[in-house]
Every structure is written in structure tokens, then in C-alpha cells.
Amino acid sequence: MATTLSSFALIPIIILVIIVNGGEARPSSSSNNRPKAFFVFGDSLVDSGNNNYLATTARADAPPYGIDYPTRRPTGRFSNGYNIPDLISQKIGSPESPLPYLSPELTGQRLLVGANFASAGIGILNDTGIQFVNIIRMYQQLEYFKEYQRRVGGLIGAEGAKNLVNQALVLITCGGNDFVNNYYLVPYSARSRQYPLPEYVKYLISEYEKLLQRLYDLGARRVLVTGTGPLGCVPAELAQRGRNGDCAADLQRAAALYNPQLERLLQELNRKLGRNVFIAVNTAQMHNNFVSNPSQFGFVTSKVACCGQGPYNGLGLCTPVSNLCPNRNLYAFWDAFHPSEKANRLIVEEIMTGSTTYMNPMNLSTILALDDTT
Numbered sequence: 317m318a319t320t321l322s323s324f325a326l327i328p329i330i331i332l333v334i335i336v337n338g339g340e341a342r343p344s345s346s347s348n349n350r351p352k353a354f355f356v357f358g359d360s361l362v363d364s365g366n367n368n369y370l371a372t373t374a375r376a377d378a379p380p381y382g383i384d385y386p387t388r389r390p391t392g393r394f395s396n397g398y399n400i401p402d403l404i405s406q407k408i409g410s411p412e413s414p415l416p417y418l419s420p421e422l423t424g425q426r427l428l429v430g431a432n433f434a435s436a437g438i439g440i441l442n443d444t445g446i447q448f449v450n451i452i453r454m455y456q457q458l459e460y461f462k463e464y465q466r467r468v469g470g471l472i473g474a475e476g477a478k479n480l481v482n483q484a485l486v487l488i489t490c491g492g493n494d495f496v497n498n499y500y501l502v503p504y505s506a507r508s509r510q511y512p513l514p515e516y517v518k519y520l521i522s523e524y525e526k527l528l529q530r531l532y533d534l535g536a537r538r539v540l541v542t543g544t545g546p547l548g549c550v551p552a553e554l555a556q557r558g559r560n561g562d563c564a565a566d567l568q569r570a571a572a573l574y575n576p577q578l579e580r581l582l583q584e585l586n587r588k589l590g591r592n593v594f595i596a597v598n599t600a601q602m603h604n605n606f607v608s609n610p611s612q613f614g615f616v617t618s619k620v621a622c623c624g625q626g627p628y629n630g631l632g633l634c635t636p637v638s639n640l641c642p643n644r645n646l647y648a649f650w651d652a653f654h655p656s657e658k659a660n661r662l663i664v665e666e667i668m669t670g671s672t673t674y675m676n677p678m679n680l681s682t683i684l685a686l687d688d689t690t
């Protein structure tokens with residue numbers, strides 16, 4: 317009787333082992349053979365759908381968002397197709413993009429791929445994007461990262477979770493909204509009455525330093541930090557503040573002050589930490605290339621958004637009743653603020669292989685080669 321029982325008891329175990337092995341990309345399951353985990357923090361440029369789970373107006377969950385995504389459906393990404401995190405995931409050989417942290421599907425083995433904590437509308441400061449009400453502000457994204465590590469610890473042990481995070485790639489994209497959806501949101505905004513622009517930029521950088529230090533304290537060791545793009549040149553600003561199609565001067569000035577100081581901050585942090593944890597991604601230069609010479613990159617325009625209405629298709633939101641261009645690959649901007657998938661691909665190519673002008677101190681190919689051998 318006892319032998320019968322134990323042989324029955326073995327059957328589910330055998331089945332379990334087969335399922336686990338069948339789901340593995342490689343025969344050995346040591347953590348070093350798994351592709352790197354990937355964690356994403358920031359705003360709408362990298363949000364892959366967290367805001368779908370929140371009561372907020374900052375969302376991309378209606379057509380034509382997602383029109384060129386494999387499912388042809390909106391996902392919460394602010395893109396016609398893939399966004400920057402998707403394309404980086406593909407480059408590092410992840411089996412899938414990290415899921416939004418709020419997705420109920422982010423459980424079990426899928427946690428080991430990483431997670432995306434980004435939330436459209438947020439900035440460095442808590443008071444950025446207040447009009448969107450319910451969004452995941454940066455300090456909360458970092459709290460969720462801590463909670464994530466506890467959950468992964470339950471799966472592979474605390475030591476396993478620590479290694480997974482130490483070996484992971486991290487992307488953080490924020491700062492643009494601190495200008496667009498705060499300082500310059502309305503004339504005489506509270507922040508613009510509090511600080512002249514150069515002082516505001518200094519304040520932002522000092523607050524960003526605290527967030528990056530916290531990210532390091534939580535275990536991040538390879539962090540791609542993007543600067544802001546040419547904020548004054550997006551279709552929304554050309555429509556509202558630009559003169560005769562020229563980029564809006566105040567926002568261009570903000571980006572020109574902010575980006576070099578951010579890069580200097582990252583260099584200082586690396587010096588202090590004694591290692592290259594933070595990598596500056598010069599998105600301003602990447603964008604400038606196709607803003608100043610769109611045809612060289614196969615675009616018919618870098619001023620008019622594919623989806624929208626009004627001058628430059630830059631007014632209001634991209635909705636089912638907006639103008640929509642037939643060929644998204646010909647437009648640098650998908651909507652009034654966000655690059656098209658094609659533009660995202662160009663940006664990720666530069667992230668992979670760019671010179672130190674674009675990727676300081678090194679590009680992602682170099683990072684992957686270095687981290688593979690250690």
C-alpha cells in the first residue's frame with residue numbers, strides 16, 4: 317500500500333519537472349545563463365501599460381495607439397508599436413518585454429524577466445503631473461521595486477533576488493515632464509514663480525541625485541539614464557508655443573541647461589561609487605539628428621505628428637477621430653509628444669552602438685560584452 321502511494325505521489329513531481337524544463341530557453345537554469353533581467357522606471361516614453369490600471373487621464377489604451385504592435389491593439393504604450401523598453405529587451409535577448417508592474421500577469425517565472433514600473437505623466441518632482449491625479453510617482457516606483465525584490469526573493473531566495481538585481485539592466489527616463497507638465501504647464505506656474513529656470517534645473521538635478529542614489533541602494537548596478545529630448549521641438553510645442561515652425565525657445569533653453577548637468581551628475585556619482593553604474597544616454601543629440609535632417613533617416617517630417625489634429629497635428633490627444641498618417645515609418649513623431657516606433661528603433665540603435673557622444677561612458681554593446689565575462 318505504501319509503495320503504491322509513493323509511486324502515485326511521484327507522478328505530479330515528474331510532470332512538474334517536464335513543464336519547468338520545457339519552459340526554459342536553455343538546458344541549465346543557473347542564473348548566469350538566463351538573459352539579464354530588465355527594469356524600467358520613468359514616464360510615458362517608457363510606460364508599457366501601468367496607467368491602464370489606474371484612474372488617470374494619462375493613458376494610451378484606445379486606438380489608434382498600438383496600430384503597428386503585433387496584436388494591432390492598444391496596450392498602454394505611447395507608440396504606434398514598440399516603445400524603447402521593448403526594443404532594448406529584444407537587443408538583450410529577453411524572452412519578452414518586462415510586464416507593467418501593476419499587470420496581474422506579472423507572477424511566477426515571469427517576474428525573473430524583470431518589471432516595468434514607469435507611469436505616464438510623472439516627473440522627478442512629486443508635484444509634476446498633478447493634473448493626471450493617480451499616477452505612480454518616482455518614489456512610489458522605487459517602493460514597488462523594493463516590493464518586487466521581496467516577491468522574487470520568495471521565488472528564488474533573497475540571495476538569488478539580490479544577484480538578479482545586481483546583474484540586471486535598468487533604464488530610467490524622466491525629467492521632461494518636470495518642464496512640460498510643471499514649470500511650463502501654465503503661465504506663472506507655482507514652480508516658475510518659485511525659481512528662475514537655472515535654479516529650477518539645479519533643484520531638479522539635486523532631487524534626481526537622491527532618486528538615483530536610492531536606485532543604487534536598492535541594488536541597481538547598470539543604469540541607462542536618458543536626458544530629455546529637444547522639448548521645444550515636439551509637435552505639441554510647435555503648435556502651442558513655436559513661431560513659424562521654429563522650436564519653442566524657452567523649452568529648448570530648459571533642455572540645454574538640464575542635459576549637460578545631468579550628464580555631469582552621473583559622472584560624479586560614478587566617481588563617488590568607483591564604478592560605471594550610470595550611463596548617460598544623450599537622447600537630445602539622437603533626436604536632434606532626425607529633427608534637423610529628417611530625410612536622412614527616411615522621415616518625410618519631424619514636425620508633424622502622425623496622429624493628432626490642429627497645426628502639426630500637435631493639439632489635443634491622439635484619439636480614434638484624429639488625423640492618422642497611412643505610413644507610420646515616415647514620421648519621427650507618432651503623437652504630439654512621443655516618437656514613432658521607427659524613431660524608437662533609431663534611438664535604440666544608438667544606445668546599442670553609439671559613440672561616447674551618444675553613450676557616456678559606453679554603449680550597450682560594450683556593457684553586454686563586459687558584464688558577460690564577469
Ligand SMILES: *[C@@H]1O[C@H](CO)[C@@H](O)[C@H](O)[C@H]1NC(C)=O
Binds near residue numbers: 441442455
Ligand atoms: C515625494 O513624496 C514622498 C512621499 O510623501 C516623499 O518621501 C519624498 O521626499 C517626496 N519627494 C520630493 C522631491 O518632495
Ligand SMILES: *[C@@H]1O[C@H](CO)[C@@H](O)[C@H](O)[C@H]1NC(C)=O
Binds near residue numbers: 671681
Ligand atoms: C561602442 O562603443 C565603443 C566605444 O566608444 C566603440 O568603439 C564601438 O565601436 C561602439 N560600438 C559597438 C558595436 O561596440
